[in-house]
Amino acid sequence: MMTNSKSDSVTVADVARAAEVSKSTAARVLGNRGSASPAARNKVLAAAERLGYYPNALARAMSEGRAHTIGAVIPDISSPFFSSVVRGLTDRIREAGLEVLIINTDNDAEIEAHSLEMLATKRVDGLVLAPVIPHGSGMARLLAQRGLPIVLFDRRSEGLQDLPLVALNHEHAAQLATQHLIDLGHRRIAVATQVPSWVGRLLDPAQPAERPSAQRLRGYLSALHQADIPIDMRLIINTPYDHMGAADAVMHGLAGLDATALIATDSVVTHGAFLALQRLGIGMPDELSFVGFDDQDWTTLVSPQITVLTQPLRGLGVAAADLLSRRIAQPDEPQADVLLHGELLIRQSTRRV
Amino acid sequence: MMTNSKSDSVTVADVARAAEVSKSTAARVLGNRGSASPAARNKVLAAAERLGYYPNALARAMSEGRAHTIGAVIPDISSPFFSSVVRGLTDRIREAGLEVLIINTDNDAEIEAHSLEMLATKRVDGLVLAPVIPHGSGMARLLAQRGLPIVLFDRRSEGLQDLPLVALNHEHAAQLATQHLIDLGHRRIAVATQVPSWVGRLLDPAQPAERPSAQRLRGYLSALHQADIPIDMRLIINTPYDHMGAADAVMHGLAGLDATALIATDSVVTHGAFLALQRLGIGMPDELSFVGFDDQDWTTLVSPQITVLTQPLRGLGVAAADLLSRRIAQPDEPQADVLLHGELLIRQSTRRV
DNA sequence: ATGAAAGCGCTAACAA
DNA sequence: TTGTTAGCGCTTTCAT
16 A cells, blocks of 8 residues: 655545546535535545545635634743633634634734734734733734734733723732731731832722733722721832742832731732742741732642632633634624633631731 | 725735736735846835735745644643743744644544644644654654654654654653762652553663653663662652642552652652652651652742752753754754753752761 | 746536 | 536746
8 A cells, every 4th residue: 555655735636536526526525515426425535535635724724715723922821821721722712623823922012013913914813812011012903903803811902992801800809819808807908019100090990900910909909998998008019020029029018017918919929929928937827818819839839828819711711712703703793801700719828817 | 094994805916906017026026036126126015015915824825835834732731841842842933934833632642633634734844743652643653654744742652763852851860860869878769650561671771661751760760770779669659640649649659668768750740749748747858858850830939949850841842843943944854863951950858868 | 127827725606 | 416617815937
């Protein structure tokens, strides 16, 4: 048994010729559409088998005008957050018969622009975009205007107000975390996060809080507000977005604060804050109650185990896939945002004050 | 300024017409190849700009016969190992002007087969494959025979002996870890890993040790061998590949073993072993020295900080990209395996006995 | 330097 | 049910 060693692949026409039917008959049975007599069907299938035919998705995409592919444009696939989300996304989108092209932007607006352009060039059927914030390239808006279905993920950047979003309900999540501490009797609750410059207007609902950290901070503030706990700006510790920097910021920020609890609003700052508490030798939960974000491996390996607010990672990816699928199927049907709820995992780092 | 709202995109022919040149002239300047007079060039570029032309990569792939895309077929993008590797891979491969299609197999041979077939259908230029072990589908071999460039990653499965491999030098890595303990005076060194059924023949070099765990176990054995330390099979603890199961296995396996040191040969088992030691209340490094695999976040957050053998994650991805690029460029040039070295990060969980 | 024309392998509209 | 015919948008000879 030998195959032709020439790399030129077998086409529908080849199969048709071998099966002694017309090209369109062969195309119909191979494409599994239209109609064909059992006789023809068998001949074609046999010929295809014999010649080792397998379809050329490129040609199909070309003539259909659809690539059966979507793009996922995200900051960094190697982060635990995005890698799990993407897993959910790809699994779900494959069920719909599409593939996913993943691009990392490293939160660089220029890379984002190039990536989006490249994907447009590839004629993807749609895009999931975790945009660079506060403002990404204008590219996404341009593509959306052209009619390309786009779903925003995790956050919305300026100028993309009209695109549907799939994200954690950041504000609600932070409220949950804060409320937990309030329920435990805490009133001096510090928060470590990336504080936006317009923090003063954060409780003003007119101000759109685009970045997740800002929305989470708002959740913190509104929980305090509802509990009639006065807001002390010194309790809001501004940190950079790397765990070493965050650790330093928390070490300094916490000094002389008489806080009885601390919330870190994302995984990186949670890591940094934990380091800071370790270095300061502050005992949890006795001296301080601590709530982190994201259910990272280490939060159950250290002692005490850390109470965290966890996100439905794969669920977020699945939701993004579903929303995008809907947009692709019904481009004109407006789609509402999908905000998933976080869940508080109460462990050992928090206790009644 | 308005664009035509019809979604039909602007083609080379459209640009040519607008620029009042022939289709081929327009194609040449847009494709940046062949020659064109400055005058024609300007007219075409201006027209393209004006009409909002952007190329159709599908059509290009179709006519070139190359998709400018590679496939990465791996067990699970959401694992810390593969997500970092893939990051290195995609970054590097994009520099070469290609994109990456990522497929998760969950170590299922059937999914692997379907995925490979699908990628062949897409006419990818090449593949990076972390095959299902011990034997994957026959699909990879088939595609390789057809002339598709394939690079194996992390491991080799049966029947794929002739394909080049990019991986950690697993055996050497485990040797490093074991030697470290030997240097500290340990002689009763336990190892937690997935033990192959043919463990008895492990030191026989004729037996190809395909799975990384087996190769790592071999590294452990040969380090002991070289140090003239007799091998005690009871020190080899067989664990399942999930951290809870591994924790149980280690708890039982360690009982009455008078081991002074323990090695875990992968990240999952390291996690499990650490849990076991915690539960047993075994103090590190006083009662037991412990070496884990992979530099996971938590290994520096727990106390004592864990001594680990770390892999060059992105480097592995970059190496895979480079090797595949070479195979694509020179399909007939045989390529040697690329084995990267691990590095021991000595921390606080190991000490002189 | 430029243009005409023939594919790449498939889908789809239309006839028979 | 079957076959004929045109494309999809690009690249690539081959003349001019």
